[in-house]
Amino acid sequence: MLVVGAILDIEGARPAYVRFRHGRVAEVGAFGTEGRRRGERVVRGIVVPAPVNAHTHLGDSVSVREPPPGPVSELIQPPHGYKFRLLANASHAEKVTAMRAALRRMEKEGVAVTVDFREEGRPGVELLREAARGSSVRVLALGRPLARPVDRSELARLLAVADGVGLSSARDESDDTRLRVARACRASGRKFALHASEAVRERPERYLDPHPDLLVHLAKATPDDLAAVRDDRVSVAVCPRSNALFARQPDLGAMERLGLSVLIGTDNAMFHAPSIWREMEFAYVASRLRRRPVSAAFLARAALVEPWVWLGEPESALVVPGMPGTPMVLRLPPDDPAYQVVTRTTEHLMARSTPGTRRRRTARG
Ligand SMILES: [Zn+2]
Numbered sequence: 001m002l003v004v005g006a007i008l009d010i011e012g013a014r015p016a017y018v019r020f021r022h023g024r025v026a027e028v029g030a031f032g033t034e035g036r037r038r039g040e041r042v043v044r045g046i047v048v049p050a051p052v053n054a055h056t057h058l059g060d061s062v063s064v065r066e067p068p069p070g071p072v073s074e075l076i077q078p079p080h081g082y083k084f085r086l087l088a089n090a091s092h093a094e095k096v097t098a099m100r101a102a103l104r105r106m107e108k109e110g111v112a113v114t115v116d117f118r119e120e121g122r123p124g125v126e127l128l129r130e131a132a133r134g135s136s137v138r139v140l141a142l143g144r145p146l147a148r149p150v151d152r153s154e155l156a157r158l159l160a161v162a163d164g165v166g167l168s169s170a171r172d173e174s175d176d177t178r179l180r181v182a183r184a185c186r187a188s189g190r191k192f193a194l195h196a197s198e199a200v201r202e203r204p205e206r207y208l209d210p211h212p213d214l215l216v217h218l219a220k221a222t223p224d225d226l227a228a229v230r231d232d233r234v235s236v237a238v239c240p241r242s243n244a245l246f247a248r249q250p251d252l253g254a255m256e257r258l259g260l261s262v263l264i265g266t267d268n269a270m271f272h273a274p275s276i277w278r279e280m281e282f283a284y285v286a287s288r289l290r291r292r293p294v295s296a297a298f299l300a301r302a303a304l305v306e307p308w309v310w311l312g313e314p315e316s317a318l319v320v321p322g323m324p325g326t327p328m329v330l331r332l333p334p335d336d337p338a339y340q341v342v343t344r345t346t347e348h349l350m351a352r353s354t355p356g357t358r359r360r361r362t363a364r365g
Pocket of ligand 1: 055056057117195216267268
């Protein structure tokens with residue numbers, strides 16, 4: 001398959017062609033120099049690294065109803081919030097089935113990796129692993145120990161199956177809990193992440209100490225807080241749709257201006273489908289609605305580039321022959337790639353580059 005149009009990756013957007021062989025990138029070159037081969041399928045479009053969903057709670061997909069009214073604290077606060085009651089009342093089989101369906105949806109939308117906050121201790125992570133078996137979506141499972149004060153052996157058992165820990169927030173947890181969890185994650189080479197400044201502003205001195213690998217939300221952070229996060233070189237996962245449900249928004253314009261490393265995620269699966277493309281479009285439009293516009297290029301980076309850098313795999317964000325994995329082909333007009341990708345991508349515009357799954361339709365852009 002030959003894609004003629006543009007590449008949008010870690011090096012930005014540029015006119016180009018990409019030739020695929022057996023689903024892998026075989027050749028990349030300057031637009032207009034591609035040369036045609038007989039019988040080769042030609043698609044006009046944009047080639048991008050596979051997206052990463054940087055923040056999910058897939059376990060929440062057991063709920064399929066409109067969330068009840070009330071403040072977010074009553075809905076998602078551990079251990080007695082609405083979502084924790086739902087999780088407690090759902091059977092193992094129900095949770096696995098719901099998580100599997102959520103992963104299938106992500107698979108269809110081309111998501112390569114999801115970074116999931118999995119509550120319910122080690123058994124919670126084990127259910128997620130069971131749901132993800134056979135899925136093409138790689139799951140980075142950030143589990144949560146149950147006992148407070150933190151029990152050393154419980155934490156060790158959790159980290160034996162999890163990729164790290166995702167805590168509720170600095171406000172919900174003691175300094176001692178954060179310290180113990182961060183230390184154990186660091187010692188075992190795992191990730192330490194937590195929510196921060198979601199419903200109310202929290203002081204950066206607290207959520208930046210001990211040094212986390214990832215902060216989620218920062219919807220209530222001030223520009224000074226954001227500068228402190230940037231100076232400590234901590235990445236942030238933003239979830240604009242989830243925040244909007246409770247009348248708040250991360251200041252994406254300020255994050256871009258200040259030069260933060262921003263990733264994007266879809267948060268609680270009980271509120272929204274885990275669609276990274278819908279999240280990106282909403283983020284773009286909502287930032288303009290608030291008159292704090294963020295660029296499409298910044299949001300595209302948040303889904304397609306920054307998470308790969310965060311994972312320590314920047315080579316997955318560069319479209320070249322021999323790159324790991326398969327980039328996505330989007331049948332979109334290639335003239336302004338970031339804007340097109342952020343505002344228009346839907347599942348039916350994804351062209352499959354692997355033989356056997358190819359579609360009959362030709363590209364219209
Ligand atoms: Zn969350």
